[in-house]
Amino acid sequence: MNIFQDGQPIDLETVLANKDWRTAFQTQLEKQYPDDVVVSVKLNIPGPIKNSPGLQQLFQQGLNRLRMMLGRLHVKDIKFFVARPSGPETFLIVSEDITTVKRVAVLFESDMLTGRLFDVDVMAYHNEKQLSRQALGLPARQCLICDKDAKVCMKLGAHTLTEGYQVINQLYKKMATTPLRIWPQTQAAVVQYALSALLYEVSVNPKPGLVDPVSNGAHDDMTVFTFIDSSLALTNYFNQAYRIGLDYSGGELTSMFQMLRKAGIAAEKQMFAATHGINTHKGAIFSLGILVTAIAYISRQGVASLQQLQQVVQGMLQGIVTQDLNHSFGKRVLTAGEKQYQAYQLTGVRGEAAAGFPTVMAIALPFLQQASGTTNQKLLDTLMVIADNINDTNLIKRAGTIAIIPELKQWISHYFELGGSVTSEGLSYLYTLDEHFMTRNLSIGGAADNLILTTFLAKMGGIL
Numbered sequence: 001m002n003i004f005q006d007g008q009p010i011d012l013e014t015v016l017a018n019k020d021w022r023t024a025f026q027t028q029l030e031k032q033y034p035d036d037v038v039v040s041v042k043l044n045i046p047g048p049i050k051n052s053p054g055l056q057q058l059f060q061q062g063l064n065r066l067r068m069m070l071g072r073l074h075v076k077d078i079k080f081f082v083a084r085p086s087g088p089e090t091f092l093i094v095s096e097d098i099t100t101v102k103r104v105a106v107l108f109e110s111d112m113l114t115g116r117l118f119d120v121d122v123m124a125y126h127n128e129k130q131l132s133r134q135a136l137g138l139p140a141r142q143c144l145i146c147d148k149d150a151k152v153c154m155k156l157g158a159h160t161l162t163e164g165y166q167v168i169n170q171l172y173k174k175m176a177t178t179p180l181r182i183w184p185q186t187q188a189a190v191v192q193y194a195l196s197a198l199l200y201e202v203s204v205n206p207k208p209g210l211v212d213p214v215s216n217g218a219h220d221d222m223t224v225f226t227f228i229d230s231s232l233a234l235t236n237y238f239n240q241a242y243r244i245g246l247d248y249s250g251g252e253l254t255s256m257f258q259m260l261r262k263a264g265i266a267a268e269k270q271m272f273a274a275t276h277g278i279n280t281h282k283g284a285i286f287s288l289g290i291l292v293t294a295i296a297y298i299s300r301q302g303v304a305s306l307q308q309l310q311q312v313v314q315g316m317l318q319g320i321v322t323q324d325l326n327h328s329f330g331k332r333v334l335t336a337g338e339k340q341y342q343a344y345q346l347t348g349v350r351g352e353a354a355a356g357f358p359t360v361m362a363i364a365l366p367f368l369q370q371a372s373g374t375t376n377q378k379l380l381d382t383l384m385v386i387a388d389n390i391n392d393t394n395l396i397k398r399a400g401t402i403a404i405i406p407e408l409k410q411w412i413s414h415y416f417e418l419g420g421s422v423t424s425e426g427l428s429y430l431y432t433l434d435e436h437f438m439t440r441n442l443s444i445g446g447a448a449d450n451l452i453l454t455t456f457l458a459k460m461g462g463i464l
């Protein structure tokens with residue numbers, strides 16, 4: 001992977017002219033927003049190539065990470081200049097005191113990866129000078145290659161450009177495998193990410209057997225519009241789910257889940273009202289509601305790892321399999337999940353949740369983080385990876401037998417042998433699979449729900 005590919009070299013004159021432009025633009029922004037902080041974000045790349053498709057992708061990922069770290073700080077305005085020959089640049093206007101913003105800049109620049117590839121300047125109208133690394137309590141910028149003072153290496157011409165490019169490509173590759181972290185966000189942002197996840201999932205196409213804008217799959221009672229109505233009807237529920245997590249003061253996390261469950265049952269009614277009785281998001285109300293509540297709860301302590309988030313989810317769902325499924329033996333009318341527990345001891349979505357959504361955390365998110373292609377292509381491949389790794393009770397119900405699982409795995413392995421969604425063969429195979437699913441009335445609604453969770457966390461982690 002060479003992120004400098006297709007980049008056009010520029011001369012020193014262009015670099016210097018851009019410096020003048022940036023200074024003038026920053027001054028203009030400081031005057032336009034005298035009571036706010038101006039944050040300038042750009043890449044710190046040696047050599048004549050300052051922009052390329054790969055460098056823009058690197059920049060976007062770093063910018064997303066910085067925006068997640070800014071979290072609850074109010075970003076009033078953003079000015080994007082991603083295609084400038086001198087390199088992608090962005091200016092954020094943050095309505096916060098400069099010291100608080102500085103702290104985030106220090107955190108971002110101290111990070112092993114982003115700190116060496118990015119240059120973040122923090123300034124304000126009432127502060128004459130930009131905050132230097134020294135003023136930020138940071139050591140001098142390290143050389144990309146030998147960890148010494150970068151200015152000294154540049155003066156001595158200590159390294160070749162090829163060495164520099166090799167290190168930057170390695171750092172970029174490493175960025176794609178750094179475990180995602182959950183930075184505290186505002187309630188509005190978290191709810192927005194939850195709704196986006198629902199809408200992204202239904203928009204991805206062509207999904208085998210599932211509803212998307214191109215095909216209703218094996219669901220003759222649903223269309224993409226049913227899912228849009230259903231998603232928006234859940235806005236209130238996700239706000240409630242967030243508040244339950246944020247305000248919870250009890251001890252046992254299972255009680256926090258019981259509070260959510262009451263809201264979830266009401267949300268199912270709102271879903272059915274919006275869809276005229278069709279079950280679009282029953283599983284997602286359960287799974288995504290749990291994640292929103294857990295994130296609100298854990299964000300009270302600041303930034304969290306996926307492992308810490310999983311522990312909260314496990315705490316919330318402790319005992320649900322026994323309570324819900326073991327006790328289902330006395331029930332007259334059983335749901336798909338309950339039937340399959342009794343027949344095959346499959347625990348379905350309850351089992352996934354009680355384990356802290358391991359397929360999402362340990363398989364789908366890392367896969368998505370390093371996937372290539374457009375958002376649609378990345379999410380299609382991620383859906384198929386998920387389908388390959390869960391027991392989808394929705395699929396088993398529709399197939400009428402658990403024997404469908406090994407059959408599905410064969411189809412998925414063939415899909416990836418064809419190269420997945422980024423090849424025309426892989427994509428046309430998906431259309432064939434959709435036809436096949438429709439003929440046999442098959443659907444992977446459980447995999448779709450896990451894709452919703454994956455998309456939501458990818459948004460929260462700034463990787464999508």
Ligand SMILES: CC(C)(COP(=O)(O)OP(=O)(O)OC[C@H]1O[C@@H](n2cnc3c(N)ncnc32)[C@H](O[C@H]2O[C@H](COP(=O)(O)OP(=O)(O)OP(=O)(O)O)[C@@H](O)[C@H]2O)[C@@H]1O)[C@@H](O)C(=O)NCCC(=O)NCCS
Pocket residue numbers: 219260261262263264265268278279280281282283284285286287289335336337338347348349350352390391392393394398443445446447449450
């Ligand atoms: C815990 C509940 C989800 C209980 O539901 P159930 O007892 O039915 O449990 P499951 O069958 O195990 O799962 C239900 C839905 O969860 C999704 N799912 C399935 N497997 C997995 C998995 N391994 N990981 C994650 N998620 C999974 C799936 O939901 C999606 O598919 C549904 C749409 O497909 P469709 O075939 O159209 O479904 P139907 O309309 O039922 O069939 P047709 O009539 O069309 O033929 C849709 O739900 C998607 O989300 C499974 O269907 C939870 O609902 C619960 O606790 N309910 C009790 C009331 C409550 O407490 N609610 C509030 C919870 S916060």
Ligand SMILES: Nc1ncnc2[nH]cnc12
Pocket residue numbers: 201202209210211212217219280281284443444445446448449
């Ligand atoms: N796109 C979709 N089609 C059918 N069932 C689903 N459950 C969740 N998303 C779905």
